[in-house]
Amino acid sequence: MFEDSGGTAGLVSVPVPGRRAGRGTALVAAARAVHESVGRRNAVVRLPASPAGIRALADLLAEGIGVHAALVFSGGRCAEVLDAYVAGMERALAAGRPLGAAPLVVSFPVGRFDREVEARLDALGVPAGAEVRGAAGLAVARRMYRVREERLSGDWWRVLRANGALQPRLLWGPGAEGGVGALVGWNTALALSVETLEAAALAPALTGDTLLNADAEAACALRALERLGVSAPEVAAVLEAAELHRLRHGRPVRRGSVPAASPGSGSSSGPAAEQP
Template identity: 30%
Template sequence: MNEPCSMTLTNPLCELARFGQSPWLDFIQRSFTENGSLKRLVDQDGLKGVTSNPAIFQKAIGQGSEYDARIRQVLAERTVDAAALYEILAVEDIKAAARVLYPVYEASRHIDGYVSLGVSPHLAHDAIGTLAEARHLWKRVDAPNLMIKIPGTEAGGEAVRTAIADGMNVNVTLLFSLEAYKKVLDAYMAGLEARHAQGLPVSGIASVASFFVSRIDARIDASIDARVAAADPDARVLENLRGKVAIANARMAYQYWREVTQGARWRKLAALGAQPQRLLWASTGTKDPAYSDVLYVDALIGPETVNTIPPSTFAAFRDHGTVAPTLTQDVPGAARVLHEADRLGLDLAGVTEALLHEGLGAFEEAFHALRDSISTKISSLKPH
């Protein structure tokens, strides 16, 4: 049995705190919270937050029978459709996880201890609809350590600005490109400025910008492999870029964050008590078996950042992760990687745009599958 985080320096997950990074878990499930597993990760591994998405809820609620007893109970009390039942179950799960993480929220002075719940992926290009659902979910969960998850589309950015001005905590998700991230960071600051202009406090509001990593390498590496197989004259240089573009992209995003948080605009907000919007590394499970299974944790450790880690990668990093201040290592090298990728026509801009659309599509698909699963359960479990 692992010792508590405060009593050991042998657990790499615990050691992340020494370098200012917070490990979050990209997973939620009712039994995981109820049986004490979530609390054990908090106590023994220094876990500081939880993220969810439609695919995670689809696996948790839509598959198996774990939620059937609760579904029967709800159906015995009222008539609900699939959408309403999903919301009941998801809100219950988020509230339960938020209770487990509340001591972290308090101990960290509201920097960590958050649980994320997303608006419907169908609203990704609807700023008004996104904001309305964000406000609805914020009231439904009614927990100070909730983060509303909003996709980083153009419309999402508009909703983020107003949600922050409203005083909500926001997790901006599906960020792949530096340009998209710049807009999101601006939206966060604009929201704080709008709130201050209304005479409202800007302290105590938290936000993360979820910057996706491994999916970029999966796409770029496939392009490299195809060109190498076709005997591209630049094959050797291309091969040297395998597994490097996503990390370089993330490191340059962090450099931009550092520049902004050292600037006059941010210093003015910080003086009013505002928290910086932290970069959160997402999609950090390794997809290529040729790479280390902890590559996207090892390589992105730095101050005032979060890494939301899938369960298998979380366990792997606990076992053999290497903790060092890697995020700021060889920044000129990261810039050179991106320059070479551009020179060689790897089209990072096109890849990140495609990945945003595919990510939204995947979440919509998971949301549809979840609704369908719940509809089937309603039919089979409702009292006759």
């Protein structure tokens, strides 16, 4: 699958030890060690997208090592990851390395974000049937999708693409509302539990891309939450801090899930990610 797809499918995500999550130099060294020990072209090293992780990400991509940027909780952090990807690809190009050898996957645990927001709405006494319920994670995912479109619209990206750079892949965990069908887009994937995958197979047929040109609706949903006192950037910061603490104390990022393809992804499109 990996060879037939030109390196865009069949990727396997291998985590760097969580105790290195906040240490820049040590994180790069640990990621190199993981990459060398696995020794497979379809392996990407999984790093938390903390500030230290993003700095390490650019260094690793410049060396030709593919990266899975995990625990991305906001459009702003996604933009930082994509900027680091372009910077790493620029350095790889200058060094004469093949750009297609270093893919990037960016994952957002939509359901984890939804649960945090829903708990805050419960505390505020927002009725269960309110329109804002179950909308937060999907809104952030739509914003990330738009951020990627913006970052890959420039002339310099076209130069990198012409020299073999792969389009960064976005990887979701399904959220509270809309399920699998609400998170379909080009060069994206879903990390699903077996139970969720089986339920999706019994649901109505998918209707195609549901992420493209949905940024305005996402912005409205996030503003509605803000008016109620729920700040998406604050939620993102709280979740990132909690997840980094969890990693540093030896708890795993994910428990079993399987990748499901979206349009443009081939028969499979990315490594498993954080459990939603």
